[in-house]
Amino acid sequence: MDLIASLEGIVGERVSTTAEVLDKHSRDFAYHAPKRPDAVVFPKSADEVRGVLRFADENGIPVVPFGEGSSLEGSVVPIRGGMSLDLSLMDEVLEIRPDDFIARVQPGVAHGKLNGALREYGLHFPVDPGWDASLGGMCGTNASGTNAVRYGVMRDQVLGLTVVLADGSFMGTGSLAMKSSAGYNLTSLFVGSEGTLGVFTEIVVRLYPIPEKTVAARAVFPSVEAAGRAAIAVIRTGMQIGRVELVDERTIKAVNIFKGTRYIEEPTLFLEFSGNEAGVESDVEKAREAANLEGCRAFDFEEDEAGIEKLWEARHEAALAIVTASPGKLVMSTDV
16 A cells, blocks of 8 residues: 555645654653654645545554644653644634634644634624634643633634544534534534544634723732632632632743743732723722732733733743653643
8 A cells, every 4th residue: 555645646746754744743842752744644625634634544543633733741742653634734713703602623733713703793702722722622632721710721612513533424523603502512523632632624613702901910929829819819709800810930040941930939920801991990909909918929910912912921931841841840830
């Protein structure tokens, strides 16, 4: 069997065995040992995905779905070789239904691209893994990120899927309805399965209005315990907290090494408040009071978009900084 010739019969010339492409698809962003696939395939349609999986099933060839490769779980590493199925060319926003607060997308659509398309409707997709990940990869890993405290994780946002199973057959799960209790919850079964149950070719996600005002804050504490108590106090008030992230001193140190920043190397809470202007201002003051009761040593906040992005950069870079600057050490960056 000529593997490359057979695959080119399905997807044309969109098959690669060059060293650079194989290396990219041999690893993720964590410390897992790389393993090259035998070939990387770039389908453009659900029918091509179906053809590739059917061919692989008939010939006993392992297949590993690949999005942006930014995960940390090792799920994109093809430990048995075979094919890496790169879905980056399936990157269309198929439909936006602003009145229904839903969108249909292909798996290669990046988080940033979807939110760019939603902006004109005053909507956004809130799951933010800290990297411009693909929606397919986010579904596969049940991505969470810093907005989880308010909006939940990826599994809470996916209403339906079109999936190609290992034998090349199609399966549809869920619906376009916001609420449905009929039948098995197969959508939640597939979300988080990390490519082991099938390949997503279409995803239906729920959308949310963009808040009127957003403020991000960074609070520094003398201990992780004090930061944790402050986080609980903030959440208990019932305020419209958008994000709460606890980062310990070792992680802050790793970020400083990796990014050349000078953040105070002590346990830090990253917070974000969103809603109407009056409500947000009140929430920020309540959070400051709660932080001060736990010995907060610094409380900085940003209101403009650029400042908010810069403040959150430390958290978003934390995982990569940990792998790069502090391999093997116990560090923590966690959604509260």
